[in-house]
Amino acid sequence: MSSTTERAQAQAAARPAPGRRRLPRFLRRAGGIFGAGWLLLLAILSATASLWQPYRPDAQHLTGRLQGPGGSHWLGTDDLGRDILTRIFAASGPALLAAALSVVVAFAVAIPLVLAAAEHGRRVERLTSRCAEVMLALPVTIILLALIGAVGGGDIYLIMAVLGLLMSAAVYRTLLGVAQGLHRRLYVDAARVDGVGAARIGMRYILPGMATVTAVQASQMFAMSLLIQSGLAFMGFGPAAPTPSWGGMIATASQYLYTDPWMMVPAGVVLALTVIAANTLGDALAASPLDHERKRRLQRARRKAGPHPLKPARRLLTQASRPLTPAAPAPGTPLLEVTDLSLGLTGGPDLVTGLTLSLEAGDVIGLVGESGCGKTLSALALLGLLPPEVSLAGGSVRFEGRELAGLSERQLRPLRGRRIAMIPQDPMLALDPLFTVGFQLTAQLRRFRRIGRKEATRLAIEQLRLVGIADPARVLRARPYELSGGMAQRVTIAMALAGQPRLLIADEPTTALDVTVQAEILDLLRGLVEDTGVAVIIVSHDIGVIADICDKVAVMYAGHIVEQGPAAEVLEGPRHPYTAALLAANPHLAADQPVPGRLATIPGHVPAPGSWPAGCRFAARCAFAQEQCQTPVDLTARVDGTVNGTLVRCTRAGELHELRTAGQCRSRDRELRRERS
Numbered sequence: 001m002s003s004t005t006e007r008a009q010a011q012a013a014a015r016p017a018p019g020r021r022r023l024p025r026f027l028r029r030a031g032g033i034f035g036a037g038w039l040l041l042l043a044i045l046s047a048t049a050s051l052w053q054p055y056r057p058d059a060q061h062l063t064g065r066l067q068g069p070g071g072s073h074w075l076g077t078d079d080l081g082r083d084i085l086t087r088i089f090a091a092s093g094p095a096l097l098a099a100a101l102s103v104v105v106a107f108a109v110a111i112p113l114v115l116a117a118a119e120h121g122r123r124v125e126r127l128t129s130r131c132a133e134v135m136l137a138l139p140v141t142i143i144l145l146a147l148i149g150a151v152g153g154g155d156i157y158l159i160m161a162v163l164g165l166l167m168s169a170a171v172y173r174t175l176l177g178v179a180q181g182l183h184r185r186l187y188v189d190a191a192r193v194d195g196v197g198a199a200r201i202g203m204r205y206i207l208p209g210m211a212t213v214t215a216v217q218a219s220q221m222f223a224m225s226l227l228i229q230s231g232l233a234f235m236g237f238g239p240a241a242p243t244p245s246w247g248g249m250i251a252t253a254s255q256y257l258y259t260d261p262w263m264m265v266p267a268g269v270v271l272a273l274t275v276i277a278a279n280t281l282g283d284a285l286a287a288s289p290l291d292h293e294r295k296r297r298l299q300r301a302r303r304k305a306g307p308h309p310l311k312p313a314r315r316l317l318t319q320a321s322r323p324l325t326p327a328a329p330a331p332g333t334p335l336l337e338v339t340d341l342s343l344g345l346t347g348g349p350d351l352v353t354g355l356t357l358s359l360e361a362g363d364v365i366g367l368v369g370e371s372g373c374g375k376t377l378s379a380l381a382l383l384g385l386l387p388p389e390v391s392l393a394g395g396s397v398r399f400e401g402r403e404l405a406g407l408s409e410r411q412l413r414p415l416r417g418r419r420i421a422m423i424p425q426d427p428m429l430a431l432d433p434l435f436t437v438g439f440q441l442t443a444q445l446r447r448f449r450r451i452g453r454k455e456a457t458r459l460a461i462e463q464l465r466l467v468g469i470a471d472p473a474r475v476l477r478a479r480p481y482e483l484s485g486g487m488a489q490r491v492t493i494a495m496a497l498a499g500q501p502r503l504l505i506a507d508e509p510t511t512a513l514d515v516t517v518q519a520e521i522l523d524l525l526r527g528l529v530e531d532t533g534v535a536v537i538i539v540s541h542d543i544g545v546i547a548d549i550c551d552k553v554a555v556m557y558a559g560h561i562v563e564q565g566p567a568a569e570v571l572e573g574p575r576h577p578y579t580a581a582l583l584a585a586n587p588h589l590a591a592d593q594p595v596p597g598r599l600a601t602i603p604g605h606v607p608a609p610g611s612w613p614a615g616c617r618f619a620a621r622c623a624f625a626q627e628q629c630q631t632p633v634d635l636t637a638r639v640d641g642t643v644n645g646t647l648v649r650c651t652r653a654g655e656l657h658e659l660r661t662a663g664q665c666r667s668r669d670r671e672l673r674r675e676r677s
């Protein structure tokens with residue numbers, strides 16, 4: 001037998017049988033099979049009881065009281081000679097329905113509150129959480145007994161609905177944490193960036209993500225409701241005689257415990273089995289390997305993310321059958337003008353100050369700087385996507401001539417994804433692992449372009465080709481974790497382009513990728529800019545990435561820009577000591593440069609917001625700081641006057657440039673580093 005045939009046979013043997021593969025995962029566990037099987041059997045037998053019951057539930061045979069199991073009464077008779085089997089199944093329907101009702105009420109109340117609290121931030125969450133805490137403090141048993149006193153024990157559905165309402169607070173508390181976690185996922189952020197509304201985010205991303213926890217909690221609550229119902233009936237607060245109930249039957253049997261102990265067994269065992277079944281079903285759902293398997297595959301895909309055998313994207317770009325932008329933007333018209341933008345923690349320190357940028361169609365600008373300098377917040381502010389605790393403290397953001405600062409969520413939503421789109425940092429986290437690429441991309445295309453399913457699929461294939469995916473049909477069928485990192489990033493770029501935006505914001509778009517794939521993605525972005533005229537803002541701490549692709553660069557340090565201008569000028573002749581230090585610390589080497597024994601670093605760390613010095617914010621780490629650096633410094637035009645459009649925030653910029661030209665800066669840098677180490 002050839003090795004290929006052997007391998008195929010081995011793979012076929014390893015594959016689960018077709019019927020088994022279709023089973024939900026929790027049904028592949030013994031607990032899941034027992035739980036689901038018993039509850040289903042009970043539900044069917046209760047629903048069809050009138051068809052097969054040999055007796056009426058209240059038919060008394062006083063001559064045949066307290067009989068054990070036998071031919072005419074399989075489970076015996078009770079103290080009035082009623083058939084126990086008949087009464088168990090007559091009681092089971094209402095018991096199951098009432099328990100289910102309490103679960104439905106609990107979740108129907110809790111889930112909308114959870115979605116609202118997770119979506120609308122702290123203020124709503126505080127209000128809903130306080131209400132939940134008050135409800136949790138209520139004495140459930142006393143309230144139920146008071147209700148039974150008012151309406152009687154016969155209205156079991158009302159009593160269980162109130163129980164569900166009281167239990168909704170506990171459900172809320174559990175689900176809120178899950179929903180908040182899901183809300184922080186990148187793919188949810190990505191959807192919001194694309195202008196997806198709160199309701200749709202809840203339905204598409206949060207609810208499916210909460211499904212396992214919901215199912216586990218529902219099954220446990222179902223068991224608890226059954227026990228509470230039976231307990232109430234046992235104490236005499238259940239349905240009035242002769243209506244049967246499991247609790248009532250156990251109460252009657254308890255009076256004959258010493259003389260006729262068998263009577264206790266049938267109702268007791270059915271109640272116990274039902275509670276155990278609900279709990280084991282919950283356990284099987286909790287231990288369902290669905291999540292573990294998905295996570296495992298996701299991790300495997302991440303590990304293997306690397307170079308892929310695709311053709312260069314640029315060549316495929318020419319195959320696009322329609323331009324991405326509706327009309328070529330007029331050159332020289334500012335697409336985006338950010339003026340003096342300041343951001344701060346609400347009631348706290350400034351996080352970004354005086355940010356000024358200008359971008360024309362087809363421009364690629366890089367925001368570069370160490371972690372914590374304010375790059376991401378600046379980019380998010382353009383889309384009005386600041387975290388709830390961060391607010392706009394001043395300045396203006398004009399996009400296509402329209403002021404965006406101060407627009408409401410509702411006013412900004414139509415712009416997101418359509419006029420301004422975002423490419424995420426980690427594509428694996430930005431794509432929803434539950435859905436195929438095709439589902440996510442076509443949903444995006446249908447929403448943005450108002451087209452049918454067929455047209456969306458055609459466009460999705462075209463869009464994937466546009467971003468350099470050679471086999472779009474396969475990728476459409478794949479789930480995100482089946483793609484390599486580079487492929488996934490191409491998919492997120494295709495998704496960002498679905499709304500034909502004029503401005504793309506790429507937050508560290510290549511950080512999660514290896515170097516070879518990084519270069520391909522940067523090449524793809526550059527090609528898209530040339531072909532479509534889309535403008536791009538790239539956020540990166542990697543000055544090598546910025547040098548690769550950007551026309552302009554803004555170097556940020558401690559919440560403001562310290563140097564800004566055409567990339568070639570800033571990167572080849574940096575005037576600010578911070579830019580020069582960043583460049584010196586860049587590990588990218590030219591082919592002819594020797595590898596240094598030790599990489600250069602910038603001593604110290606970025607000062608935290610709130611502890612910025614009044615003067616130059618870089619002074620404490622600067623090798624060239626002097627007395628004059630203690631006073632505030634403005635962003636001013638470059639002093640040597642050899643270039644235009646370059647701004648620098650350093651009083652010694654001109655002087656340092658001369659020193660640098662004379663080669664003295666580097667030795668001073670080295671000296672300082674030696675002193676500090």
Ligand SMILES: Nc1ncnc2c1ncn2[C@@H]1O[C@H](COP(=O)(O)OP(=O)(O)OP(=O)(O)O)[C@@H](O)[C@H]1O
Nearest residue numbers: 351370371372373374375376377378387389541609
């Ligand atoms: N939600 C928040 N609450 C409080 N501080 C915040 C919040 N978000 C950001 N900050 C602070 O604002 C500053 C700028 O953060 P930002 O994320 O914009 O930096 P960054 O330059 O993009 O860093 P990185 O490269 O690590 O993403 C940091 O000091 C950060 O700690």
